[in-house]
Amino acid sequence: MQTILKNIEKEGLVVFDGDCQVTVQQIVQARSRLRTVVHRTPLQHSNTFSAMTGTDLYMKLENLQKTGAFKLRGAYNKLALLSEAERKNGVITASAGNHAQGVACAAAAFGIASTVFMPETAPLSKKAATENYGSRVVLTGCNYDEAFAAAQNAAVESGAVFVHAFDDPDIIAGQGTIGLDIMDELPDAEAIVVPIGGGGLISGIALAAKTINPNIQIIGVQPEQSNAAALSWRSKQLEQIAAPMSIADGLNVKRPGEITFPLIDRLVDDVVTVPEHAIMHAMRLYLERAKLLVEGAGAISLAALIDGCGYLKGKRTVVLVSGGNVDLTKIGMLTERSV
Template structure:
């Protein structure tokens, strides 16, 4: 288990070096969910995520000679930036192995902090294996992204901060990847507030802790592509899993569309930009994954490092999932005014055309016909049905596109 004293020492060590992130009460989500909702905004942390806490605590705990050959690690992005920033602060070289699929924004940011970035492997586990091999060859100090007591202790300082600001917290929802974040937070909270309900959240694309708890032992699961790339880990840590098993009340899963909706909701309602891994706690609440919820509830928004390209995709997926975006294919007679008439009927249905593509060259079209692909802004699923019904009612054959 993780000694509580390590977290207290980490709090003393990090107090002047990392940001004490805001704990924000959300009126909107409190009203929507029927319980007081608070967000612990680690997306506003230096380097954009909580990982700096564990990395810096680990490195500042080492004797200077241990850092002489530099540090090395593997990461999907946020730990990479935490290690790179910490190494730069301490004046030691750092090398970070990252999966080839890592979002460019996280790669660029890691390099900007001074790290030598090596892109290798299809996922975190393959990058991790390459990092371990390089560490053995070079003799550099390895900074584990989650499965180390000092790293977990650094992450646990989040729990201390929550308790200091909100001592009557009833529930806390925490993302789970390898488990370092929730292991540290759970240890910090259970020591003085054993009644607090601690809930872990994973993406269904990487449910390693969920299935490990079901089996009662660490199991490896396949990982698929996910918006929550920061928690896409095949198995929990050897050191983190026993803490999750003993201190965490439950682990729930969320789907990709639910994560996208949560990211969009946070943008619109709180003006907070959060990456997929950081949005999973709110996704769990919005989709009622947690039963019998009552009392003050904290969602740990673990990070905000999301690249512009991903934001555009996420926003579109979130709007589609919320019924606020509709894609249609409509076949028209290839006659003057046919397209204008269709646009008029769409306006009658109170939908707004976002994108329209007019194609009369498709081989599948009969002579004299043209195909129109339309993307519409809508006001929800009820409005979508109204638009489709109206167009069908005036004689159009409408195909809804996914």
């Protein structure tokens, strides 16, 4: 793999061009920027979940990442590439919680003023954590998309840089470093199962992994109640849903991105959906069987394997555990409703 990556950097190889605005070179460069910033999170085999799913299952534990989720990767990479003038104007973003913490943490590292617009439904734990990193938090709207619109307006009025949660080449490149990590440690992986909200995570991982092994299967997962990317993938055009609402709050997005969708369309082999009870059941399994606190968006990949995805039986499969920022006040509800 190292030979492949060195050739990519040296020759400027563009593996997927056309309407895709992200290259694997950007992911390799992001990895260099992040090397001393993010944790190299474990890629851990699970005998228990292998037996449950009929796969040879490995967990990529980004719930153990700094800020409790993968989002720091993209946020830090984006802010590292801002000019001095842009940094002086500050940054504004919108997030259901994990991207907020990633931006807040990265902004603090660079000494950049940051404001985060979060939906009123965002978990209190994510709001508090974002404020603890030094960001100003504005609660507005019933979902991510309403907070997003408010944040964009504020950025225009203030002159601050708007940091998109997923539809940005630098954000996608940062998230794609997870794909390089996985292929480093498990080069014979046959499938990676990844949650999809707006598509930044799966776009980056798919680009990195398929550059190294074009035959690897990339499977996306969404909640049945927040399935815009699944609808878009099937129709081959951007689709929008009216009111995404799932316990996997990080995936509650009305539509995938203009930049992410062409990557998903070209590189992702399947997009499946799972019901709410399956997500809650997977969260409970992580807690009981693996002693891991995993949020809904992080548990959905395991939920998909338990709920279906029969074509992955017997395959060496990685599930992306994208985050662990659970609102602890809802743990009681989880144990009651997931049985």
